[in-house]
Amino acid sequence: MSSQHPVIECGIRLLKSPEGELKTGWTEQGGKELAEACSLLNIKLDEPLTLQALQSVFLEENSPEAAPMWFKPCELKAGPLPALVETPEPDQLTLRNTLQGLRQTGNGEAAFSDPLTELEHYGSFIATSAHASTPLFDLFKSLAALYDCLKQGTPETPCLMVSCDFSGIQDTVYTITSKGALKTLRARSFMLELLCEHLIYEILHMARSDRHAVIYSGGGGFSLLLPNIEQSHDSDGGIIEKIEEYRETINKWALKEFEGRLFIALDAKPFDKEKLRDQASFQEIRQSQADALDRLKRRKFSDHLETLFTPSMPEQVTVKKECQITHRDDLTDDEMFDLNELKKCVSMASVDADKRDSDDYLWVSESCYHQFKLGDKLVGATGIFRYTTAIDRSKNPGTLVLPSASGGMVSYTVEEVADATPATQWSINSWDGQRLFLYANYVRKHGELSAYARQEEKEQLLEEGRRSVKADDTASFAGLAASSCGADLIGALRMDVDNLGKLFSSISNIAQLSARSRMLNLFFKLHLNHICANRSFDLLKKNQAEHEEWGKPGRNVSIIYAGGDDLFIVGAWDETVELAFDIQEEFECFTAALPKGANGISGGLTLHQPKFPLYQMARLSAEAEAYAKGDRDAEELKPKKNRISLFYDHSKVNRKRRLGDRELSQRYMLSMQWGLANAFLRSLMKVYQRCFKQTAFQSEERKGIEIEKFSYGTIEKWFAVIKKYQQSNQLYLPTMARVMKDVEREFSDDDKDDKDDKAELFKNLVSYLYTTEENKRNWISHLHIALNWLTYLRRKV
Template sequence: MEDLCERIERAALLRTVRILAARAHPAAHDAGTAFLAEYCAEDAALLQLLRADAGASDDAIGWILDAAQRLAGAGTSASEHAAPHEPTHLESVFNRFGAANGSKEGFPIRSLTDGAGMLFPRPVGDLDDAVRGHREVCDRLARHFARKSPVHMPLGELLRVLEETMSYVPSPAGADIALYDYARMTAAYAAALHRYAAAQDIHSAHTYEERGGEALPAFLLVSADISGIQPFIYAIPSKGALKSLRGRSFYLEILLENIVDEILSACGISRSALLYTGGGHFYLLLPNTVDVQNLLTRCHTEANSWMLEHFGSSLYLAMAWTACTGAEFAGQGTQEAFHRVSEGLSAEKLCRYSEDQLAAMFVPESAWNKTRDKDRECAVCHTSTTHLMPYSADSSIEACGVCSHLFTFGERILTKNAFCVSAERSAEALSLPGIGRTLYLTAEELDDVDRLSYKIERIYAKNAAYTGDLPAAHLWLGDYSARENKALLEMENLAQRSGGTEDSKGIPRIGVMRADVDNLGAAFLAGFPSEYVTMTRTAALSQRLSLFFKHYINLLCSGSVSGVGDRQKTAPFSLFGREKKAERDVHIVYSGGDDIFLLGAWDDIVELAVDLRRAFLRFTGGKLRFSAGLGFFKDKCPVAEMARRTGDLESRAKDQRGADGRPQKDSVALFGAVTEGRSLAEFERHTPIYGWDVFIDHVCGEKLAFLRAHCIFEEGAKGERLSLGKSAVYRLLTLLEQDGQIQLARFAYALARLAPPAQSPAQEAYRRVRTQLYEWYRDPAERRQLSTALQLIIYSIREKGEGSNG
């Protein structure tokens, strides 16, 4: 028999379907009710709840649904509300985010999975035929319901189906809030209200209002964050590094998702209550009851005890929560609620572990400190263990079971799309923390999960839809990886792919990109003007960001940079105008929340970084931006060192100052000059840092383009372009990094030495190069940009076999 809370959530979700059906058939009488009656006829009581008008119900369930709908749709003025049954287009949530710029953009009505391209916002005036769009989406939803009645769908599947069909349909909560976000927030509010009301002996709308209604502290805003992610991910040997990286980063993602689901399962609430997850962080909306607070305390303690047992103090789960009223979430109090829980989380990180855990940590023979075998140590994580096994990527070393299985997991996630959590241990399973139990994670094929020999607690379906009856969550995941003949390209292969192929010119280097969104924390706390601040709108913002960093990033890596419906298709950015395949030779190590780590062939990394920046700017209407570090390394460089140095570059990009001395951010820092024999200190001293527009338009679009148009970088080459050999380029680069009148004279002399014979067809190109480079040298900013352009050219013209210290 269906749990009452589950029934309430189902009714809350299906009530919003009435809105879609009514807009799809505006001429029909009560089309929404008729649509649901076709698929829910077997459950007359549920159908009655779906027919009920908001505000008219006082039965045991109806009043909760009505109150939840009011909360999910509150806080927006009447002029901003999307008419419930009037077919319109979804506006971008960024229209109301940040400073108003007068533009109003939106989306065509469509399903999330329609087509293979990204859906960028367009001017609202360019959008038409909303009725047809609603009808097509409604027809897709009908096909899902014909396959399986919404009465029988597990809530996880129903949420996935509604996400697919209603993510680009506007809601009554506001023209910029998708019907899917309105639906899941209605369900989240309804579930929390039901649990709170039961604990407080509230059984009717009258009692609810009499006790205080929306002024009651019925909700908990819960926040959690895992510390130590980066050291955990990068603590790997060089051999098989890519598979280890992917295994470790995805394992932590599933670990956090599983903690979320353990909490929700114990609360008897669906994933509608999950406001945001990504980058090692999550937010939940839960009922404010003593039982739930005790559960959170228990989960927090047990998760950290489990981490101490398996990883020592290298990983830590911080968790905090704050009581909130419905009135706060319906208006400006949302910002204050996020501020309170953020402060609580920061304070919790400064006071880690319970008293019992701290006491045990100082006992030498405790389970967390005991040396299991002083003569046997894992070659990867360096913990003592009684059980070592050969490390699959490097037979010369032995590793503990966890490290060995993490590598194997990294291999399997490349080909598997179902990640199954079970209470039964199987071969090569990875341990996960549960509440009052230990769970185990395996990677399987989605088509096989209903036939596995062990009992599954829950499934995480990666970029795929599960339609069975097991508890399942659909996860968007940035998992693009460069391959050849279906085999993953390892570090050495990626480095050799600079220039497009292993036979192309281009120094063999790994490029690494680390980036995150500028001021995202402040955006969640104060990004919307006060009149637009609601929890529903905040949830809509987080959903859009997750869509970009966990779904659309795969398309960008594959070379698809145009939007659906673009009249003119955009080509991927190119540094040197070479003929290359569209698919980038890169790997996504992780991309979630606001954080990106990519590595690949160095030129593909730079080009992809520009594609990402352009797409993100377009996706957010210019309201959010990111800063990045781009590092270049030999393929034998330890991954931890790559990550550290590129992280330093990212920090320097974020510290970039404008003319007024304030942080400019929206910048990129590149790891330094490439001339022979430079020390690390010299590299860092000459690190170029630019605003993105300066790098794209001036370094690449002007300086690099000018040099490509007027020079050929081969010694003694004939033709109309000026011949510049590598030694000449190095000479110019050295002079560009120096200042003063004497250096200016030396630079002019160096330019004079480039002159071709008097009758050479390259004379005109030489005159232009001499004049332009001399002019750029005289301006410090232009000189620095020219220096970076020459550095990129040096990288591009080096032969793969040349020795290099750079």
């Protein structure tokens, strides 16, 4: 052991002794600073530090309802995250051998030139005796950050907490039209994630620190623990003053780039090391900084009021010459570009004045042009390259330019520029480089769609003026909608973790904060890609389809944004419905140690025509999600979260309101708890599944389903039963009996060999509808969701 850093000698070579423990005295070469850092993280120095199986990081201490569960030790890599198990690995030696085996069969030590990358790769799903629910990685990363503070910081206040929160993300990302929407929106979302990483990089450089100082990053913000040094890197000013100066620089750029929609609140708070010694003091620091960020957001752009309130005439006075993606009209001709030009960026100032209003040109701002170009490149991107020298954007479309703290601008690309050397680079979802960039990058490509959907997409793009489409291009709304079964509709899915503040309020130190926030990021930015690429809930058995009639493997959806604790996904409507169930199931498994009902994930899904504006899809699906979080069942006095609202729209909301008081409105539920959704709705749809028959609509390529045993008339009768119940609070038994008799009669026409199976199916259906009073109340108030699901599946356009 030498200087006792890079990152505390990579977890002391991942707890180096053959028995999987560090003997007492392992901190001696690190001096008093390391011993003090261990004390602040409650690491006992008079006992050996041993390997342990990692308990769920979401385990709430002192909660009798929470049953401990453990992760199986494994490498961290792109793909599925390990499941929690009820029985941990038996002893330290087994854990040590498992860890050693992973290192020998994996890439090996030589593959990691960066110790933090190695530590994260091998130490994310294993713990130590210091704290069973804190991963080895987060413990030693936090130890390194504290060690830096104590070694380099000022004696009185050696620690500096720097936190950032983006305000106005929704307005910044989603306020665009449907022209090139998927590409542009994904690129704009990516740009904000990159902006977060860019700010971290710049501030770390000022403080002469590195990635181990990142407590968390994601969800439109970050927090860093830095040494409170008197002079920043290459500067005579203090670190706090330099951070404040950079806050002004970055917000001046944001004001111009996003017209005041985005504001970056950035605060630096020095404090004494003793504030980290107990939970109450640590929570006080976090709350104080949260209050400071709120004050900044309430006074956003206060130094730019003259710019904000100075009236100006638009530069573009026709709707054809404003930006066709964001509708900006404040840019001059030489700042506008033609989106239809696929080979190079053509300045509209070079176009003859009498031709500028022609439909041959699609006017967009320079920023939107490069975001549109970046959208396709993101599909196969494996890295991000940072250049401090000027990059010719006309030769490298898709380049993002962001302001540096040292003055000037820096450029970012997802493809290496031939005639320039990158100053830094990140690997996307891969631990084979020095810096990691987690990114929910699952997207459906044109070449992965079915033949029918590809043809529909080509025709739609030609109609919009696009001249060609390649196999690797991002699938458009037209292609995704045509990939649906039944109705050609787009599903917009928003989901968000419930009670997140409560989950983080019990955190006692920076290692726990790092662990919980990082695990959520791993789920939403890494594991979500795997969930989208694999159909678990496969109602239409698309995984079993022959000749790629539903397109290539993987869901016909695209992730617009995912990170922190929420997501926004669009795609073929039937697959977004199934995907919502997959995500909830995986999230429940990943957080299995939480007390039942204490935390969950709520969501909302809306359906739209493919030409519907994307920002409206985002708004309505967010409204559906909020409705689910605020809804409650008949027996509940307060809203109960962990719900899903499927097929939400304003007509249903108005119908519910017309029912009147709460008792009446509970007869028409627009959301349901996940327990009921899985037990009733999903199970009922699986009963219907046995009656599905795939068929071709319009052409051999256009696939759909028919349900011979449930005619449209039968479905309409069910709707009539629901309406009668809502009006009178009575189950109209004669109508119900006739409906079930019709279904039974339809089954009786089958061949004798199928009769027994169909009779069993009929009994299963009846069991969902008639067995108990609770079942009756649940199915009659939620049955319209299943009926709508069936109706959309059966539509032929």
